[in-house]
Amino acid sequence: MQVLYVFSLLIIGAASNCSPSQTIRNEKLCTCCYNDTKGIPTIGVGFNLKRSDAARVMIKYKLKLNDVLQDCQKRTKNACLTTAQATDIFNNINYPEATKCVSRYAPGMPTSVHAALTDVAFAGCGTLNQFVKMKRALVQKQWKTAGDELKNSKWCTDVKSDRCGRDVACIASGK
């Protein structure tokens, strides 16, 4: 019974184009400090090291924030996370925060739509909240219109790659 359950979860996970694991692939996972596109020192899956809780989070993994930041300044790799630790921060901090943002922005969305919106929320909750017309369309279950709002956005141009197309498709599916 349990095996069957896990198996069906795996299938659902593989079939869905928008999911937490797709967001990890989109954001990229870096185990050492790097400057993000805005020049902000970052680690793991987009964990901003300028956050007020950054030192506390790093200590949990036996790293001193100053050592981690120094890697960015000196372009060294001395104070890094393991992949499992980076994933842990993503699962316990970044993803829940982005999910909470989506639940406030557009409550009760279908799974795939919610995951796509969460992927956008990784650019910041403020960025997602700027999508006022998309929000209106989502509330009215006008999935295609909502997807088009994302497609024609600056975010879409900025992320390049196929990230935007995937999220647009998930939103348009209404699933």
Ligand SMILES: *[C@@H]1O[C@H](CO)[C@@H](O)[C@H](O)[C@H]1NC(C)=O
């Ligand atoms: C990150 O940005 C800082 C400050 O602008 C710079 O000194 C450093 O060389 C950059 N590090 C990397 C790895 O790009």
